[in-house]
Amino acid sequence: MTPLMSLRDLKVEFDTRHGRVTALSGVSLDVRPGETLGIVGESGCGKSITALAMMGLVPNPPGHVTQGVIEFNGEDITHAPARRLQQLRGGDIAMIFQEPMTSLNPVFTVGDQISEAILLHQDISKAEAAQQVIDLLDTVGIPEPEARAKSYPHQLSGGMRQRVMIAMAISCRPKLLIADEPTTALDVTVQAQIFDLMREIQAKFGVAIVLITHDMGAIAEMTDRVAVMYAGRIIEQGRSDEILDNPMHPYTRGLIGCIPVLGREAASTDRLPPLAEIPGVVPPLHLLGDGCAFAERCALADANCRAQRPLLVVKSHPVACHHAGVLA
């Protein structure tokens, strides 16, 4: 199957006060039509920059795409003119962000903001757009859509605002929806509602979803395939089940192990054992050396790891670790 979105050996650099640093390095991934791809990792691993690159939104300056190809539906959009990218964004590719309050304009009603997106991309009258807005709000599960369309963002709860963002995102029937930590700011019950809604919309419209998250639980529940990122590189990639059941990179194992287990399985009367820890923090990009970026935090690291960066090689799935064979 031809991929819908494809990144090939992508390199993104940023000019900072520490000089030019590499935010993404050799990132290759495919998003297939109708699937959900998860991108997982801690803050500062390059998840959001990967998403921005897919939309042609790497801020320039200070950011530069210095190598590699971004293809959407077979079209090379790496250096596409602004006009073409504007057609794609909000049309074929849509995005929802972490904080729905800051991504909505506080001085316009949500109905106006959704119809703005529709009118930009479709040749229809304002009245028709207004009707579409009401249908969309209904689709995303907002009660009394006619009344809510006249609401301002501050009059809605966090969950409602995220629903509005999703309504806006699907207004032009995108083929690809990029969701950057869409539920991090929300309560757990509301997160569940938003996840259910995203699955429903995928089933209804066949949209492919890229879900960016730091939560392996969200990966399990929502995604078909997953890419694990660390310090600007993909370090493990594969079917979600495969990665969750047979993780080969110590970082992936850490991300899975550090989540407290929930539910009846863990309801024993004994105290639960300590959580698996990943010691330390993600290193700053300007301090990355030649070795494996994870070596500092890895229990298995040896001299070879510190000297030589492991390449992404295919074991039972692609993984970048000198010790991956030993772990498996």
Added chain:
Amino acid sequence: MSDPLLSVRNLQVSFDVGRKGLFGKPQQLRAVRGVDFDLMPGRTLGLVGESGSGKTTTAMAAIRLTAATGGAVQFDGHDLLSLPEGEMRKQRKHLQVIFQDPYSSLNPRDRVGAVVREPLDLMDVGDPAGREARVRDLFGLVGLRPDQMSLFPHQFSGGQRQRISIARALATNPRLIVCDEPVSALDVAIQAQILNLLRRLQDEFGLSYLFISHDLGVVQFICDDIAVMYLGEIVEYADRPTLFSKPRHPYTAVLLEAAPSLKRRKSSGYQREGMVKGDLPSPMNLPKGCAFASRCPVVQDRCRAQAPALREVGDSRVACHFPLS
């Protein structure tokens, strides 16, 4: 069994929220409506619920950082809510808080050594040299290096800042620490570090935690007893194994169902069941019956007419007319 360290009875907190119109009646928001709980020495009690459920207000009122409008709190034999200011100040060293946001809870202009020393200065504990040595020890205890004492908060990561908050809370050798969502602003990998640290410190110093969280996974890891709150009331109260193996209140079941888990896979066609609709209702006009009735997946007529009281069902206490079996 020993006496509870903190014992809260019929705690009430109301806030004035202005009037309806110029000549209207002053309105009150009842944030905490009759909460009872006991926290045993060396144990952790979790307060769980969505934003707006009153869990933070309950904890803050219990240690008199928010004024309670009714009820009683016993801490270590003292009636906290009626203590004179001076006596209350003496108790403060036994009652500390770790806040959610490690960015706004540390003074950006103070060196972090001074941040951790401040409680000792305020409480006039020991002499200056002794305080300095104590701060040095505290840095070691929470996994920071003493040479980092002269840095400013912005030079630390979120996880390190939370370690600084923990060191500050420990400075006066408290008996009770209120942990207000201490890990929810942190990355998962860092969350695990902080949770393990909190538990290690509890073992080492016999601390009691009042632990506020909306994340049931975190609660299941660290808490011994759990109170689930909804709109200012406790709706279920049980020890950890009981709550997680036999949730009795439909709201507890909903929270469990909502939390992501590695076991639920898209590949096996996972569909969530019995999820609540909509958001927490406004606490300004509470319904006559059960507060959860408007969102409850198994609501019946009686629930809308009559508010259920907290009662014993099996090993749990639950406020529901039709508890799950």
